[in-house]
Amino acid sequence: MFSRLYVHVPFCVKKCNYCAFVSNTPRENELAEYPDLLLQEVRLRASAVEPVASIYFGGGTPSLLQPYQLARLLEGIAATVEIRSDAEITLEANPGTVDLISLKAFLDAGINRISLGVQSFDDHFLDCLGRIHTAAESRRAFDEVRAARFGNVSLDLIHSLPGQSLDQWRTELRHAVALSPEHISIYGLTVEDGTLFAHRYPVDSPDLADDDLSADMFELADELLTAAGFEHYEIANYARPGCRARHNSGYWQRDGYLGLGVAAHSFLREGYGVRFCNPGTVMEYRQGVVSGQLARVDTEYLTLDAAMAEYMFLGLRMADGVDLHAFEREFGRSPETRYGSAIADLVRLGLLTRKGSTLLLTLRGMLLSNQVFARFL
Ligand code: SF4
Structure with a gap:
């Protein structure tokens, strides 16, 4: 059975230079029709869904959905499966796509946690990563998230960026702590095949952090963030007491989750567990949903x-x-x-x-x- 929902929105304003996620600039109408496809998928899979403990809108850039689309989507989900009254409902938001009005509307729609993709507080690194926002826009977005009255906010940061020094990383961490979020996720840069970074930075590139520097950055994050009162509760995640990400914790506890949307992964608690994912293109996904025969791709029955x-x-x-x-x-x-x-x-x-x-x-x-x-x- 599934007790959590992951909703993948595979659209972005533009592709970041390091990104290997399933995401693309939407073609005409793709964004407009997508919530309806998701709702049809929920109906197809509803019989295996238990009362839902958390919903996570990830991507891609789910904050590209208009608040009214998200509101309708959440209403449709709630009309199809039971959502627990204390469910954690997270929206990943790109700082370049939100403002105070949209954030208030997301809160009204039922979102109760925002995960803000800051990545860096340094415009040089944001430019290098190909992000669509500046550091000032990330700070503004964070302030607006608070002004909209979200009490549960996470920030993402990336370390081991090309040419980044330990001191620069220390500054990044201090900026993050100064904003006082409830949660911080820290990732080391990995250069993935097929990305622009893979061309720009071959494995032996002197611009990439070596293992020792990456290790120092990992340890510095642990030292600074735990000293600032965060609990290092998972390899890449830090939280104020009581503010762990409940949805992601479910992944590590092997709770069943249903992945909705293009290329979304699911884990069904049945036998020793079944992992599968949805078709990887919007076209295949649409065909599957509309025909009522959405294929499970790469199904693995765990031994x-x-x-x-x-x-x-x-x-x-x-x-x-x-x-x-x-x-x-x-x-x-x-x-x-x-x-x-x-x-x-x-x-x-x-x-x-x-x-x-x-x-x-x-x-x-x-x-x-x-x-x-x-x-x-
Ligand atoms: S915003 Fe996120 S998902 Fe979209 S291209 Fe950038 S890193 Fe990838």
Whole structure:
């Protein structure tokens, strides 16, 4: 079953230079017709939806939807499936696409959390990334988010940008803290194939941060943000007490979620779990929805072994770690039985630590998380 909804809006004003997400500039009518397609999809999949604990509008740039479109969409969803009264409903907003009037209207439509894609407070880096907004526009957008009375706001920042120094990164973090959001997500730049960055910055480019500098930036974020009262509750996420992202936490806890829209991924809690995604183009998606035969693409029925591995590496992403008893209740065997030597090695290397019945990543383990997770595959 699904207890969370992810809604993918695959449209952007223009493609950013580093972006490998499924997003494009909308063609004529695509943005206008999209909410209706989403609603038709909800109706197709509604029978597998439990009372919804969270909805996340991501993209792409979901803030390109007009507030009235989003209001109608949320009304339509609520008329089709049950949304819990305390549901967290997040809208990703690009600072270049919102103003006080639209933000107030988004709040009235039912959005209760904004995730603002700031990425950097330095115009040089924003230009390098190909973002459509300046740092001043991000600050204005943040002020307007507050003026619209959103009490739960997250900022995204990226480190290890081409040519970025540790001091510049420190300044970025200080700007973010000064705005006093409830939540901050921090990502290290990865140069993805097929992006403009992949041409501009080959792997051996001297402009890219090396592993040591990236590690220093990761550790500096931990140091500054925890000193400022944020809890480092997941590898890439920091929150004021009580302000963790509930929707994203659901991903790491393996809650079932239904992905609506072009290329949206879903996780069905059935058996050991089923992962699948929607068709990757607007045309294929439209055809599937309109015909009532929306294909599941890349369907993966998890085996017991795959589900146990997922439980470990998703659970370890969170500072709460993996409760060994909970694992045993879920799978009928202990993690030590299945991963004994891997766990012992990782503890010896200082990447994992044990507190009572909980297994946790150390800060160094968070930094080298891909190497840790590979041991559970
Ligand atoms: S706004 Fe986000 S999704 Fe759109 S192109 Fe830029 S990084 Fe990609």
